[in-house]
Amino acid sequence: GAVVSQHPSRVICKSGTSVKIECRSLDFQATTMFWYRQFPKQSLMLMATSNEGSKATYEQGVEKDKFLINHASLTLSTLTVTSAHPEDSSFYICSARSLGGGYTFGSGTRLTVV
Amino acid sequence: GNSVTQMEGPVTLSEEAFLTINCTYTATGYPSLFWYVQYPGEGLQLLLKATKADDKGSNKGFEATYRKETTSFHLEKGSVQVSDSAVYFCALRERTQGGSEKLVFGKGTKLTVNP
Numbered sequence: 190g191a192v193v194s195q196h197p198s199r200v201i202c203k204s205g206t207s208v209k210i211e212c213r214s215l216d217f218q219a220t221t222m223f224w225y226r227q228f229p230k231q232s233l234m235l236m237a238t239s240n241e242g243s244k245a246t247y248e249q250g251v252e253k254d255k256f257l258i259n260h261a262s263l264t265l266s267t268l269t270v271t272s273a274h275p276e277d278s279s280f281y282i283c284s285a286r287s288l289g290g291g292y293t294f295g296s297g298t299r300l301t302v303v
Numbered sequence: 304g305n306s307v308t309q310m311e312g313p314v315t316l317s318e319e320a321f322l323t324i325n326c327t328y329t330a331t332g333y334p335s336l337f338w339y340v341q342y343p344g345e346g347l348q349l350l351l352k353a354t355k356a357d358d359k360g361s362n363k364g365f366e367a368t369y370r371k372e373t374t375s376f377h378l379e380k381g382s383v384q385v386s387d388s389a390v391y392f393c394a395l396r397e398r399t400q401g402g403s404e405k406l407v408f409g410k411g412t413k414l415t416v417n418p
Contacts, residue, residue, distance in 0.1 A: 223405065230411075231410055
């Protein structure tokens, strides 16, 4: 079946540095990729939607200059958290939608900013 | 906007017990409905779905029926196993006027099944 590889699974970084999270569709082409943030005991909150080759569409309240999304190919999207602060600590999950319309999720990245 | 409300957990059951996790939604029209499951340390996996009213989705012994009268999509399983321990998310697919779509999730319900 469709597989999405997300890494790193865990990352600890110092406040003020930037962190890049990668999301790859391994055996299918992802026309659209989604980035979510999951808080403890909370739902997945959609941060942005990206289509290959075009700028990402950010949800209301999400800072596009802080959360940089690149979707340069049909199999790779990246999320870069710039100038990270402790409040950015969270669980980030990507999801890829295939041409057939199905959604496949990555296993998530636990970001801790110290 | 559209929203999904599901029962809060955590839910703790003994093996072979009956499971119900309630889910209701608010939406314009009749969106497709989904249940996703997240096992510890893994990403979300599609468990089952229903695309129109009265459809019943089923998989691995789990079932959910799309009820437009009550705007509900409750998840049920007749006899749970320890391996069913996970977090379960109810979701709907929302289409925007611009033609794009996205999933809207409930908060998730953590299920623990004890032997």
